[in-house]
Structures are given as structure tokens and as C-alpha cells.
Amino acid sequence: MSGSVTGLAAARRIVVKVGSALLVDEAAGDPHHAWLAAFAADAARIRERGQQLLIVSSGAIALGRRRLGLGRRKLDLPGKQAAAAAGQSQLMHAWENALAPHGIIAAQVLLTRDDTEVRHRWLNARATVETLLGFGCAPIVNENDTVVTEEIRYGDNDRLAARVAQMIGADLLVLLSDIDGLYTADPRRDPAARHIPLVSELTPEIDAMAGGSNADAGVGTGGMATKLAAAKIAAAAGCATMITLGSRPSPLGAVEEGALCTLFTPSTTPAAAYKAWIAGSLAPQGVLTVDAGAGAALRAGKSLLPAGVRSVEGRFEKGDAVIVRDLDGHEIGRGLARYDASDAAKIAGVKSGDIEKALGFTAGPTLIHADDLALAR
Ligand code: GLU
Numbered sequence: 623m624s625g626s627v628t629g630l631a632a633a634r635r636i637v638v639k640v641g642s643a644l645l646v647d648e649a650a651g652d653p654h655h656a657w658l659a660a661f662a663a664d665a666a667r668i669r670e671r672g673q674q675l676l677i678v679s680s681g682a683i684a685l686g687r688r689r690l691g692l693g694r695r696k697l698d699l700p701g702k703q704a705a706a707a708a709g710q711s712q713l714m715h716a717w718e719n720a721l722a723p724h725g726i727i728a729a730q731v732l733l734t735r736d737d738t739e740v741r742h743r744w745l746n747a748r749a750t751v752e753t754l755l756g757f758g759c760a761p762i763v764n765e766n767d768t769v770v771t772e773e774i775r776y777g778d779n780d781r782l783a784a785r786v787a788q789m790i791g792a793d794l795l796v797l798l799s800d801i802d803g804l805y806t807a808d809p810r811r812d813p814a815a816r817h818i819p820l821v822s823e824l825t826p827e828i829d830a831m832a833g834g835s836n837a838d839a840g841v842g843t844g845g846m847a848t849k850l851a852a853a854k855i856a857a858a859a860g861c862a863t864m865i866t867l868g869s870r871p872s873p874l875g876a877v878e879e880g881a882l883c884t885l886f887t888p889s890t891t892p893a894a895a896y897k898a899w900i901a902g903s904l905a906p907q908g909v910l911t912v913d914a915g916a917g918a919a920l921r922a923g924k925s926l927l928p929a930g931v932r933s934v935e936g937r938f939e940k941g942d943a944v945i946v947r948d949l950d951g952h953e954i955g956r957g958l959a960r961y962d963a964s965d966a967a968k969i970a971g972v973k974s975g976d977i978e979k980a981l982g983f984t985a986g987p988t989l990i991h992a993d994d995l996a997l998a999r
Contacts, residue, residue: 629885630864630877633794635674638665639783639852640798644868645681645713651688653681653716657871659723664874665760666724674755676790678763678783679717685709699772706767717762729759732766735774738785742941745958748789755790784852788859791892795856797849798868803884804846806831821886824854857888860895893993901956901996904943908936908963910970910989917948920955921997925988928961928969928977938963946990957995960985 630636640661647654665675683702686709687693697705710732717728731754737747754761763786765776776782780797787795801809802817809815821828832846853863866883870876877883890898912920916930926946938944940962946954959966965981966989972980974987 629862630668630794630796630874631671633673633792633862635676635790635792636668636794636796637676637678637783637787637790637792638796638798638874639678639779640680641779641800641868642680642684643800644798645679645716646684646688653685653712655716655720658716658720660871661874662720662724662726664872665721666726668874669726669760676751676755676761676763676786676792677717678779678786679713680764680779681713682706682709682764682767685712703768710764710768713764714762717760721760727757727759728762729754729757731761731763732768733763733782733786734766734770735776738782738789741958742939744789745941751786751790778848780848780852781855784855784859784861784863787856787861788892791859791896792856792861793892795852795861795863796874797852797863797865798873799846799849799865800867800869801846801865802867802882803865804828804831804850817882818884819882821853821884822889824850824857824886853886857886858895860888860890860892862887896993897996900943900958900994901998904956906936906945906956907938907942908934908944908959908966909947910934910944910959910966911947911949911951912954913949917954920946920992920995923992925992926957926990926995927974927987928966928989929971929973931966931970931989934963934967934970936963938966940985944990946995953998955995955997957990959990960988960994 644657645654668675683705686705686707689708689712690705692705714728714730721728731751733747737743751761765779765782783797784795804818804821805815806818807815829850832850849865856863863886864883866873866877866881910931911933912926912930913932916926920926932949936944938959940960941958943956944959945956948954961969969977969980978984
């Protein structure tokens with residue numbers, strides 16, 4: 623295992639998924655204000671340590687259902703969409719009230735599956751989330767249930783949370799569950815079931831353990847199988863996953879004090895996984911040839927500025943992968959372009975401060991940001 627064990631204290635950027643069952647007070651039919659207040663105190667403490675926190679919150683449909691008086695009846699798609707619309711505003715209100723005493727601004731981010739899977743869209747969503755984190759906000763993410771249709775929706779926030787973790791290069795995904803981790807069998811049915819604290823490889827044996835162990839969850843949609851699917855997405859992105867019991871008052875604080883959880887450790891880091899993906903999985907759509915100064919800067923870990931670009935070939939869109947070559951034709955690396963081919967050609971050789979003059983707009987000073995560049999070995 624080459625990745626480090628990223629627990630709650632060591633993580634730099636944490637995504638916490640909070641399910642409907644935790645957020646909805648069944649008896650009152652309201653958001654679970656006491657639980658939220660305790661969670662917010664934990665969130666504030668984590669942020670004070672300098673760690674970034676993003677919350678993926680379910681609960682829109684469950685709250686909206688109660689708000690609209692729909693009881694427990696099965697809802698068709700328009701019914702779910704309407705419930706989500708009525709519930710999402712109540713959900714955000716509850717988060718705002720919980721976080722405000724700690725001086726934290728809750729910022730609503732509603733995503734569809736395309737926003738996490740189509741490259742130019744997730745680059746856009748990533749930029750927004752990064753900006754929100756820069757402003758010190760707590761992004762509260764949910765699926766945009768009001769506009770998604772059955773075929774294109776995630777339907778469960780476990781996988782959405784894993785995609786979000788991947789998108790923003792988080793190093794820890796926490797899935798708050800109705801069970802304190804993974805067991806060898808369902809502990810509610812099998813007294814011999816053993817808790818598994820650490821999983822360093824997601825094998826078929828581990829998959830087999832997920833069967834039924836979360837089957838009683840009443841309000842949410844995810845079971846242990848979707849949690850393992852989420853852990854796989856996260857692991858491939860270099861992000862650790864922690865599954866722990868969410869229903870106690872301060873689940874994150876409880877883990878810090880030694881409560882049980884299962885930690886899935888990845889074998890790579892988020893940055894390495896991201897760069898391997900850029901270098902190996904994307905078909906390059908163009909070539910940028912750069913001068914010696916830019917080549918040296920790139921090899922030293924800097925971004926590619928348009929001033930150092932001598933020529934632009936190919937037809938690429940913003941967000942597509944392109945090859946960067948030196949004047950001798952040697953590949954320096956591959957990266958994601960922040961301008962499309964026609965704009966890149968217009969700003970080749972132009973100083974970053976003059977981009978706006980050349981194009982009439984600017985998408986930032988770099989043509990390829992260092993974070994989005996994988997250097998050739
Ligand atoms: N997006 C759904 C909601 O907010 C929840 C999906 C899930 O339970 O995982 O109601």
C-alpha cells in the first residue's frame with residue numbers, strides 16, 4: 623500500500639455524505655435540528671484545524687414529501703421532482719441555521735450526473751466549488767432532483783459524493799451510515815459477524831460482505847452495496863473512504879474519540895490519480911508547441927502561460943486534453959486546455975495580462991494550469 627492512511631485528523635479536504643435518515647426527524651416531520659447543530663459544531667472544529675469540508679446532503683425528497691403532505695405513498699418522477707423542490711429549500715434553511723452560529727456560510731450546489739461526468743461541465747463545477755471553498759463557505763451539495771430524469775439521475779448520494787470527492791481531489795470521503803462500518807456478515811442477523819476496521823483492497827470477498835447489511839434503512843436509498851461502489855470510485859481517484867455510524871449526535875467527533883468505523887485506503891494519491899488519468903485515459907485533441915523558457919517552467923512544475931506558446935494545432939474545446947511539445951518536437955507533457963483551439967491560437971505569444979484585449983474575455987491567465995498538466999516521464 624503506497625497511499626497513506628488518511629483518517630479524519632490527517633485529511634486535507636473532506637467530503638461528508640449525510641443521508642436522509644439522519645436529517646429528517648421522523649416524529650416531528652422536520653429537519654433534525656439537534657443532530658444538525660451537533661454536526662455543525664464538529665464541522666466548525668474541523669475547519670478551524672485548517673481542513674476543508676464539503677457536505678453532500680440528502681433529504682430534499684424526504685422533507686418535501688412531508689411538507690407537501692404526501693405521506694409514504696410511492697411517488698412518480700414528477701412527484702419526486704416536486705417534493706425535491708419543496709424540500710431542498712427547507713433543507714438549505716436547516717443547514718444555514720445550523721452553520722450560522724459558527725460564522726459559516728452554507729452555499730447550495732445542485733449537480734446532475736453530467737456535471738460530474740462530462741469533462742467541460744465538471745471543470746466548471748470544480749471551479750465553482752474551489753471558489754466557494756476559497757471564500758470559506760461550506761458547500762452543501764445535492765443532486766438536482768427537480769430537473770433530472772430517471773435515466774440520468776444518480777438516485778443515491780453515496781455515488782454522487784464519491785464523484786464530488788473525485789472532482790475536487792478530496793483525500794477523504796466520509797459516508798455516514800446506519801451502521802458503524804463493514805462487517806463480515808450482517809451483524810443484525812448474524813451474531814458471529816466481525817467488524818472490519820481497515821480495507822486496503824476492494825476484493826470480490828469484500829463485495830460479498832455488503833449483501834443486506836444495510837437493508838433496514840428506512841428513508842435513504844443507499845445500502846452497503848452503493849457505499850462500496852462509492853468507495854471504489856473514491857479509491858480509483860486516490861481518495862480514502864470512511865464508513866461510520868451517523869445516527870449518534872456527533873458522528874465525526876465520535877470517530878475522533880475512537881468510535882468504530884471502516885476505513886478504505888487507496889493505493890494512490892488524488893493528484894497522482896488525476897495526472898495518470900490525464901496522461902493515460904484521454905485522447906489528445908491538439909498540440910501546443912512551446913518555447914524553451916516555457917518548457918523549462920513546465921518541467922519545474924509551473925503552469926503554461928500563453929506567452930510561451932509558439933503554435934497551436936488541432937481542434938480542441940476548452941477542457942480537452944492536448945499534448946505540449948518543445949521546439950524539437952519532444953513531448954513535455956499532456957494537460958487540459960483552459961481555452962479552445964481558436965482562442966488559444968489568438969493568444970499564443972500574448973502576455974496573460976493582455977488576454978482580455980485579444981479575446982474580449984478571459985478564462986484566467988493560464989492556458990494549461992500546472993494542476994491539470996501531467997509531465998512526460
Ligand atoms: N437526492 C435525494 C434527496 O435529497 C437523496 C438521494 C439519497 O437518498 O441518496 O432527497
